[in-house]
Amino acid sequence: MRYIPNSPEERESMLKSLALTDINDLFQRIPENLRLNDAIGIGQPMSEPDLIAHFRHLASQNAADFQSFLGAGAYSHFIPVIIDSLISRSEFFTAYTPYQPELSQGTLQYIFEFQTMVCQLTGMEVANASLYDASTGVAEAVLMAQRVTRRNKIIIAGSVHPQYREVVKTYTRNLDTVVEILPFTEAGTVDLNALKIDKETAAVVIQSPNFFGCIEDLASLADAAHQSGALLVACFSEAQSLGALKSPGACGADIVVGEGQSFGIPLSYGGPYCGLFATLDKYIRQMPGRLVGETKDDKGNRGYVLTLSTREQHIRREKATSNICTNQGLFALMATIYLATTGRKGVQEVARQNLQKAHYAASAIGQLPGYSIKFSAPFFNEFVVQTPRPAKDILKNLIDRKIVGGLALDTYYPEMTNSMLVCVTETTRRPAIDQLVDSLASEAEIQQPVLENPE
C-alpha cells in the first residue's frame, strides 16, 4: 500500500520545475535548529496483524479495572450508548464545519438545539455554537469583557482551575491586560473582603463549583462587579452541577463559560472537549464564535441559518473576535444528544446522585482518624481531604490497591502538601467508596520512617 501518492520520479520532476535538487531545499527558510532532524519516535513500519497486536498490548496497559476518584476538570460520567451510534452517521462524522451552511440543515439544527439547551442550563439569553474547551472559553470571556467594558484589568479567583488561569495568562501575555488573583479563605471560597474592584476592572472571573469543588456565592460577586461597571464571568468545569445549583444567569452572571465534557464526552486522556459559552443578548456582538438562528424560507418552512458569523475568521479574519471559533462540532453534537436523551429530569437525577454519593464519601473519610474535610463551604461532587501524611505518598500507595484516589493538590498549590482533591460521580459504586475509605484508614496507620535519607 502506498501512503505517499506521488512517485520518486514525480517528486523529482516537481523539484526540477522549481529548480531545486533536494526536498530539504524547500525548508531552507526554517532555521536549522528548529527543523526536525531525527526520525519521529514511532518505530519501524509494521504489518497490519503486528500493528493490531501492538495496539492490543498498549490497550492492556490501561488501568481499566482501577477505581478512580480523579476529577479536577475531567469527570467520569455515564455515557448513553445512543451517542456513539448517532454521531457515527457519516453526515455528522465526516463534516468539518458548515462553510456552505444552509446546505447542512442537520448540522445547523443540532447546533441550534445545543445553543438552546446551553441557554436553559446556564440561565443566559444567548449561547454560541461551542468553543474548544472551558480553558480557552475562559480566556475568550476575558477578552470579550475587555471589549465590552473597554477596560483592561481582570480579577480572577485563585480557586479557578489553575490550568484555566494559565490559559488566560497565555492569551493576555502580550496585551495590556492586568491579571490580579483573588485569594480564597479557609472555607474554600473566595475572600469577598479582599475583592477590590475599581474603574479599571473589566471582569471578575469566578468558578463555581470551584477547583476545590466548593460552591461560590455568585450573586454577591455579581453585585460587587456590577456596582463598579465590571462584568461577572462565571465558569464551571463540572457541567453536571447545573442540574443541582441555581443557574449562573439567575445569580447575575454576564458571561457564563464552562466545560461540556460531562455531557456524554469520554475522558479521552484529557481532551478534546467542548467549551460552552453563553451571555446576555446585549453583548451578542462581542461574543466570540458563531451562532445558528432559526428562520422560515419563502414557503414558510422552518430552516436554520448560520448567523452572526460576520466576525469570524473565515469571513473577516482581521476583525474576528476570536480565531479559534472553528469548534469541534462533533463534541457539541455529543453534548446535544446527551442532553436530549437525558432530559431535564435526567440531568437533575444525575446531579442528585453525584451530590449524594460524594457527600457519603466525604462524611466517611472525614470521620477517619487523621483525616478531615479541609473546607467548610458546601460542595457538589468534589471535596478536599486533609491527609495525615503528604497526599502524594498516600496516593502512590493506593495505586498498588488499584485505586486512583484523587489529585495531590501540591501540584498546583505548593503549600497544600497534605491535601488531595477527591471526586465521586454517579458512576462510583458504594463498594468502591467503602474500599477507598478502608484504604485511606490503613494509610493513616503507616508510620513515617524516622530518617528518610540516612546520609
Added chain:
Amino acid sequence: MSNILEDLSYTKDHEWIRVSGDSATVGITDHAQNQLGDVVYVELPRVGDKFDLSESFGSVESVKAVSEIYMPIAGTVTQVNEALNESPEKVNEDPYGTGWMIVIKMDDPSQVDSLLSAIEYEDYIKSEGAE
C-alpha cells in the same frame, strides 16, 4: 433617487462630513445606507482615538454585508453617537441627522477642500451606477 444635502462634503467611500469651525460631524450617505440595506450594527471608535485621512474608524454591518467606514479627514474623535449601539436603524432612517456617527477635531481643516461637493458626489454615484 438618493438624498444628497447641498451643505455637506462627501467622499468616494460614501461618507459625508459637516464642518463647524475646526470640528466636523461624520456619517454615511443616504446612498450608502440604501446600498447596504438594514443596518444591524455599527462599530464605532472611542473618544480620544486619532485617525489619519482615509483610515478606517469603524464598520457598518447590515443584513447583507459588513463595510468599513473611513475618515474623510484626519483628526481626533471628540464625540461618538452612542445611541447607535441600541438603535443602529437610525443610520437607515436619518443618515444625515440622528444617524450621525462621530464628531472629530480636524488636524488640518484645509483637507475639506479636496472632498467632493454635493454635485460632484451626485455625478460620482451616477457614474458608479453606470459602470
